[in-house]
Structures are given as structure tokens and as C-alpha cells.
Amino acid sequence: MDKKATRKSPRGDSRRRAILDSALRLFSERGFNSASIADIAADVGMTQAGMLHHFPSKAALLLAVLQEREERNQKAKSESLERGFDYLSTFLRTLHTNERTPILVQLFAILSAESIVQDHPAHDWFVERYREVAASMTSELAAVFDQSKLPAGMTLEAFARWIIAVADGVRLQWLLDPTAVSRETSMIQFFTILRPYMRDPDMHISLDEPSQEKRR
Amino acid sequence: MDKKATRKSPRGDSRRRAILDSALRLFSERGFNSASIADIAADVGMTQAGMLHHFPSKAALLLAVLQEREERNQKAKSESLERGFDYLSTFLRTLHTNERTPILVQLFAILSAESIVQDHPAHDWFVERYREVAASMTSELAAVFDQSKLPAGMTLEAFARWIIAVADGVRLQWLLDPTAVSRETSMIQFFTILRPYMRDPDMHISLDEPSQEKRR
Incomplete structure (x- = not known):
């Protein structure tokens, strides 16, 4: 055509x-x-x-809006890792950057839920997106968590799914009631709770610029 | 009238x-x-x-649907606690019971997200519902977690908000892609990860009937 x-x-x-x-x-x-x-x-x-x-079509327009944010996030993520931020800090930085456009955070929250219904025009996009995010995070977490410290039968995929779920779930709580909870604080504290399972329980997880010696 | x-x-x-x-x-x-x-x-x-x-009105109808499930859950929760289940097991049992009506789980997921918008007819209902759930869970968790084991500055409300977020967030992942994740397994494993912070790290958390000696 x-x-x-x-x-x-x-x-x-x-x-x-x-x-x-x-x-x-x-x-x-x-x-x-x-x-x-x-x-x-x-x-x-x-x-x-x-x-x-x-x-x-309206569906094409919707998917263009979603895809645009996803690509921007991917680019910001690569840049953050290149600048020496670890994976979890990079994750925090992505949430932080997204929150500068609350309307897009809200759109994502609403559309991801509406798209549960199979004939929703963004259904396949969100299914695929969550598969990719879960798979890529599972693989990245291998550098963060120590498998030998996990309870028997526990996988890194389970950790990835909780981290995604806490980000999504606290987002909902924050959007409904902005004064009730800070997503940033909640995520940082959540990573703190997971420290006993990390390779380096004292690792620096922060939005701040990594110091020179911490750079990869 | x-x-x-x-x-x-x-x-x-x-x-x-x-x-x-x-x-x-x-x-x-x-x-x-x-x-x-x-x-x-x-x-x-x-x-x-x-x-x-x-x-x-349509709004009145919507609120009646939501309120009906909430009341059914409250009743089931009281009964479960009375039968000797601990709070976290009771939480698992509520999710388990709700999943027998997937359509209602789906409705909750969609409506809670749509209701972010302030003029949505269920906005106030969901804001109030999340406030109540967070407050009541925070208070119940005092019997489960040992404050002295928590990192400095961490509150039980933070724990309550993660547990709610994991339940909501993994629900979304499960509704989008039912073969990718089991919410029940994910929640049970999540509680396992939190055991180091519990008063009794070996406490029995399960959907199964509590044994006689465990009954309160």
C-alpha cells in the first residue's frame, strides 16, 4: 500500500x-x-x-500512543544503564520520569485494565508487553538477587512479577488517593525489604547519580 | 421518600x-x-x-454490584477468622473464593482503574474502599509482623500497601494472561518472602483447614 x-x-x-x-x-x-x-x-x-x-482507526491511534511511551521508556532505560545506574535504580528512574506525565500514567492504568477483555483493541499489545517486561526483568534480576538465598522452589520470575505488581498496584492506590501514598517511597522501601535476598544486600539503590567508583 | x-x-x-x-x-x-x-x-x-x-441510575446499579461483593467478602472474612484461620490465610481464602467468579474479579479490576477519574460514579466508593482496606490491614498486620524486625522507618502500612498491590497487580497479569501466572501461588510465595519480618517466621499460612491445636 x-x-x-x-x-x-x-x-x-x-x-x-x-x-x-x-x-x-x-x-x-x-x-x-x-x-x-x-x-x-x-x-x-x-x-x-x-x-x-x-x-x-481509533485502535491504531491508541496503539500509537502506547507504543510511543514504551519506546521512550526503553531509550531512557538504556541511557540510564549506560550512565552506570544499576537495574533497580533504573527501574525507579523510569517510574519517576513517567510520573512527570501523570495523564499518561493514568492512561496506562486505565487501558491495561480495560484491555483484559479479549476483544479490546489493545488486548494483544498489553499481553505481549507484560510478557516482555516479565521476561526481561526476570533475566536482569539474575544480577541483583542471589538464587541460593531464595526459599526452595522460588524463581526470579516470581520476584519480577511482584516488582511489576507493586509498581502497578501502588500506582492505582496513588492515582485514587494521591496524598495516601508515594509510589517512589513505596518502591524504594519495597526493594529494601528484598535486600536479604540480594547478592549485595548493601547495594546502592537510588534515583541519584551514581558515584564514579560505582560506575560499571 | x-x-x-x-x-x-x-x-x-x-x-x-x-x-x-x-x-x-x-x-x-x-x-x-x-x-x-x-x-x-x-x-x-x-x-x-x-x-x-x-x-x-446506572451509577446506583454499579455501586450496588460493588457493594454486594464487598459485603459478601466481609462476611466470609469474619467466618474464616472465627474458624481459626490466621489473617494472611484468610486473605488468601478471600482471593480464592473471589476467583470462583472471574467475571466479578474482572469487573473489579476494570472499574477500580476506570474510577481513577474523579467524575467516575464509583470514584468516591473506590477511594473510600482502598482507605478502609489499607487501614484495616495495617491494624491486623500488627499481630503478624514484628515491628522490631523491620528496617528503620518502615511502617506496617507500607506492608499493607504492598500486599494489596501484589494482589491487584498479579490479578492484572493473570487476567491478561491466565497461563502466565497463578495469583494464589504468587501470593503464598510473597508471604514466604516476608517471613523474616514475621513474629513467627514458621507460621502456617495456607488455604487448608487449620488443625485443632492451631485454632485460637
Whole structure:
């Protein structure tokens, strides 16, 4: 299928950007099911036909919003590891950076739950995303935890799933009641509780810049 | 405001039951925003006016569905504690019982996330529910964990919030990908990881009937 050059032109790029920003805001405010293509088109001052030229369906638009954050997070994660942050500190830094865009955190929380239903347009995306995150974290945790310190039968995958679950679950508690809990503090304290199972129980886990001698 | 006796009559009760069951199913399948009063009325073979006689709004219906599960859980919890189960085993038993109605587990997962948005009709209900659950669990955990074994500055509320978060977060992972993880196993193993901080690190945490000598 031939694609017009719209996406490559500066005007096309800025339109695409405006649509993504509006979609993000309206999906977050109203949920994916309630925010319509017509709403988003009206919000950015385009016709529906004009908008569908950039994103052929509401589902395509939704997936573009999700995918964009995921790619930004992946890039930030690589940069953080390169700068000498360990894996758990990098994880904290990703949450910290995401919280600068609370609307996107909220969108993720709502959409991940709505996408449980099999015919939701983001269902496959979220299933695959959680598989990838669990697998990649399980593999990274091998450098953090000491298998010989774990109770019999316990796997690093179980640890990965708790860490993801605490991040998601405390996010929900924080979004419902922002003064009740700080996700950052809760995650840092959670890692503290897991220290007896780490290779280096005194390892430095922090949002702060690692000192020179700690750099890899 | 005078209420008609409909709710007390057997026919009214069975109608009310049919509406609640249908609402539960349609909210779970389509989300609260997408399932309409008209859909539910059609599903139970009533007129919208007839249905609104039992529940004056969609929000009232939603809250009745949520409240019903909450009350059932509270009752089961008291019974479990009375039969000699400890608090953590009782928590496991509640999750186990809830999983017999996966559609309700799914509804809770979706609605708790959708209700983040302040004008969602269940927003206040979920804020209040999480406050109550966190407060009551924090108080119950005083009998399970030994404060003197916790790292400095750590509170039992932090533990309560992780336990709730792991239950919610692993629920999401399980609902998205049921073969990837068992919530029951994950919770039991999570409690195992927390044993070093317990008053009795060998305490019996299980879904099984407590033995006579363990009964309080």
C-alpha cells in the first residue's frame, strides 16, 4: 500500500503530534471506549476524514500512543544503564520520569485494565508487553538477587512479577488517593525489604547519580 | 421518600437479582461506560422505566454490584477468622473464593482503574474502599509482623500497601494472561518472602483447614 508523504512532512508531523497529544488527553479523561474519533478530530480542529488519513482507526491511534511511551521508556532505560545506574535504580528512574506525565500514567492504568477483555483493541499489545517486561526483568534480576538465598522452589520470575505488581498496584492506590501514598517511597522501601535476598544486600539503590567508583 | 414494597416482595427480589446479574455481566464485558441502561434492560427483558424503578441510575446499579461483593467478602472474612484461620490465610481464602467468579474479579479490576477519574460514579466508593482496606490491614498486620524486625522507618502500612498491590497487580497479569501466572501461588510465595519480618517466621499460612491445636 502506497503511503503519502504526509507523515514525513513537517506539517504532517505536527498534525500527527497534535492528534497524539489530544488522543492521550481524551483517552485519559474519558477512557478509550468513551472518547470518540469525532471528539479527537474536533479537539484538534480537523475533519474525521483528515484525521483518519494519519491514523486509520481509533485502535491504531491508541496503539500509537502506547507504543510511543514504551519506546521512550526503553531509550531512557538504556541511557540510564549506560550512565552506570544499576537495574533497580533504573527501574525507579523510569517510574519517576513517567510520573512527570501523570495523564499518561493514568492512561496506562486505565487501558491495561480495560484491555483484559479479549476483544479490546489493545488486548494483544498489553499481553505481549507484560510478557516482555516479565521476561526481561526476570533475566536482569539474575544480577541483583542471589538464587541460593531464595526459599526452595522460588524463581526470579516470581520476584519480577511482584516488582511489576507493586509498581502497578501502588500506582492505582496513588492515582485514587494521591496524598495516601508515594509510589517512589513505596518502591524504594519495597526493594529494601528484598535486600536479604540480594547478592549485595548493601547495594546502592537510588534515583541519584551514581558515584564514579560505582560506575560499571 | 416513600419506597414501594417491590424490593421486599419475592418477585421484586428476583427482578433485582436478575438486574444485578445482568449488570455484572455487561459491565464486565463492555466496561461501565459502554454498557448502557438500555442494554441491561433489554438483557433482562424489562423496560428501562421498569428497571429504573429498582435502581434509579446506572451509577446506583454499579455501586450496588460493588457493594454486594464487598459485603459478601466481609462476611466470609469474619467466618474464616472465627474458624481459626490466621489473617494472611484468610486473605488468601478471600482471593480464592473471589476467583470462583472471574467475571466479578474482572469487573473489579476494570472499574477500580476506570474510577481513577474523579467524575467516575464509583470514584468516591473506590477511594473510600482502598482507605478502609489499607487501614484495616495495617491494624491486623500488627499481630503478624514484628515491628522490631523491620528496617528503620518502615511502617506496617507500607506492608499493607504492598500486599494489596501484589494482589491487584498479579490479578492484572493473570487476567491478561491466565497461563502466565497463578495469583494464589504468587501470593503464598510473597508471604514466604516476608517471613523474616514475621513474629513467627514458621507460621502456617495456607488455604487448608487449620488443625485443632492451631485454632485460637
